[in-house]
Amino acid sequence: MLGKLESDIQQEAVLERFVNRKGTEMIYIVKYTGPFGFIKPWTAVRDSETYSQNFLTPSIIEGIEKKLFPELLEQEKYEPRIVRHRLTYIGLSKQQEQTQPRGISVTVKKKESIAVIDRPRSILIRGVLLNPILYIALSKLEFAERAIQQHICLCRNEDVLLPAEFLTSEYILKINKEEFDEPDNGFNGFELRFGKTKQSFIVGFNRFDKSKPMYGWLHIVGNNPLTSQVSSR
Numbered sequence: 001m002l003g004k005l006e007s008d009i010q011q012e013a014v015l016e017r018f019v020n021r022k023g024t025e026m027i028y029i030v031k032y033t034g035p036f037g038f039i040k041p042w043t044a045v046r047d048s049e050t051y052s053q054n055f056l057t058p059s060i061i062e063g064i065e066k067k068l069f070p071e072l073l074e075q076e077k078y079e080p081r082i083v084r085h086r087l088t089y090i091g092l093s094k095q096q097e098q099t100q101p102r103g104i105s106v107t108v109k110k111k112e113s114i115a116v117i118d119r120p121r122s123i124l125i126r127g128v129l130l131n132p133i134l135y136i137a138l139s140k141l142e143f144a145e146r147a148i149q150q151h152i153c154l155c156r157n158e159d160v161l162l163p164a165e166f167l168t169s170e171y172i173l174k175i176n177k178e179e180f181d182e183p184d185n186g187f188n189g190f191e192l193r194f195g196k197t198k199q200s201f202i203v204g205f206n207r208f209d210k211s212k213p214m215y216g217w218l219h220i221v222g223n224n225p226l227t228s229q230v231s232s233r
């Protein structure tokens with residue numbers, strides 16, 4: 001118990017360095033947590049075993065943004081309100097999922113003069129994220145205040161994430177934008193940095209932008225990007 005209190009004190013000391021730095025751009029962090037999450041890789045079709053990818057694509061972030069701020073649905077071009085994000089989790093769990101194909105099979109029984117229509121079922125294995133934590137960085141306080149009043153879904157409707165408190169018992173954390181990338185300060189995890197560079201790879205096609213290809217490079221923060229008592233806020 002004493003060790004846990006000491007780690008809390010250390011993290012609170014780190015928080016004091018983040019707040020109210022003058023002459024730097026500030027962002028507003030909201031934390032979402034949930035029991036499970038599954039982000040289907042764009043290359044997966046009907047693989048018998050598929051593991052969740054550990055980063056969010058531009059279309060996923062845009063979908064979350066438009067869920068939180070529905071007025072953006074009517075706008076084709078707008079200034080992004082979610083400026084950064086970071087995803088972490090404690091591990092992967094193999095779970096079974098029953099699926100049915102779109103097609104049907106028809107069996108004609110001549111003796112009985114009947115036709116049997118059936119949709120075959122199959123079992124797939126999903127590697128699901130356990131206890132995912134998603135930090136989203138918003139450009140303005142008013143956006144963060146709206147975000148903490150809502151839930152989001154991590155791709156699947158059943159993967160509901162709810163706003164969670166930081167160690168300071170606050171739901172919104174104001175920090176320096178540059179310090180969001182410092183390792184082992186409580187924001188360890190995975191983030192796809194959007195854009196096409198020499199180190200980028202294709203991550204899918206954007207359904208919000210005429211199915212144009214999406215590119216990005218994986219940014220990993222921290223010696224241990226997975227959730228731990230020391231690194232998690």
